[in-house]
Amino acid sequence: MVARSETGKIIARVEFTEDVQGDDVTMRLTYRFVDGSIDDETTTYTQQGTFRLVRNHHIQQGPFFAKPIDFAVEAATGTATTRTTDKNGKIQVESEHIDLPDDLANGFVGTLLLNVSPNTAPFRAGILAPVFGGRLIRILVSPQGEQPFQRAGQTLKATVFRIHPELGGILGTIATLLGLQPKDVMVWVLEGETPAVMRVVGQLGGSGPVLSSELEGTGFGK
Template identity: 75%
Template sequence: MRRNDLLLLALLAIALDPAAPAKPIPVRHVQRPMHRFMVARSEAGKTIANGEFSQSVQGDEVTMRMTYKFVDGSIDDETTTYRQQGTFRLVRNHHIQKGPFFTKPIDFSVEAATGIATSRTADSKGNLHVESKHMDLPADLANGFVGTLLLNVPHNTSPFRAAMLAPVGGGRLVQLLISPDSEQAVNLEGQTVKATVFRIHPELGGVVRLIARLLGLEPKDVMVWVLEGDEPAVAVIVGQLGGYGPVVSSDLVGTRFEK
């Protein structure tokens, strides 16, 4: 069996792990239009991609797009629309990963209102195959905007879960356990700002964890630095893109850690 097939098997096992329901996160900081830039680096500190983040608002709907362009030509492009009305609720999400950086390309979208998840794949001849299916999705599905949720929880919040739809087998529900890990000062454009460091932990059952570990594909925790204050912001994300592969540090341009 090829490694790509083993990867799919492991991710499918992870996606089939039962998930407890997550709780909706109340809106504490209303999101506004913005435009920011990120830079992604390898564990060795080498720049591997440049990122651009944009956010537009129409009524209570927010549309955000995060695009990474890699030096090797790969693309990671995710567009998410959600509502911020009392609590956060996903409208739609579309995530594309392609190029040599990614072991398995992804083109996956979900329409939360209809429950339709769509996967687009190309065969060895380049022919596009589109597969859609209907799913019963939870109201608190957080594909594409987990970072926004972190902007709206207290820095000393109790651990909570976020429901996600993984792009495996046409779409499988999973859960993430999110908790504050520590506090750290960061420097943003010459100004020292306190940040809360959140840990995002994929919850795997015993058998699932064992399978992933044996295949060397156990997903690692993701760490997120959120700047505190009246207008909190995600400053740094350290983790695997897509839940597998090498660890990448994605930083808001102008951010560095205080010594």
């Protein structure tokens, strides 16, 4: 995949790997930016009838990001760990225990979308946001109909999903006051026997500029 800025310029290459061991799936999604920045997220989840998060580790660093992130969560223990580097280069590690919901979906929301029907009813899931040591939010996922796109000379259709962050409470108030309310994310999913995420338009980690990440060789028009 490639990631483009809002002006259409390619600013990052996207790499995805997946390893399956029994019921455990480990995915790694990495954005490598032309300016040397990196967004690297590794997620392990189980798929035993329902999807359950095992662990997630998300790193953002480099000039593209206003504030670096090194945030990890272990679902079984409810431990959220934040790593920061002070001005002297010393790494500081802070861990916090958080009561996590069973539907926590850090790092694998795209997987959920590959496993729902195009006419599914809107549903919610939990996300542990990497702010203030880890704060729980809800996301509302809603299908938005179909949209045609071009690939390899063919016209295909993808189901479009909208992911709306529901901050609520004091976190929502602070985000609004600071102008940090995350924008909705749009995801295009090719349905069929081998469903695939074809395009994602949104912020990385809920902050910063909006990017359009899509498979090379696809065209979605305006």
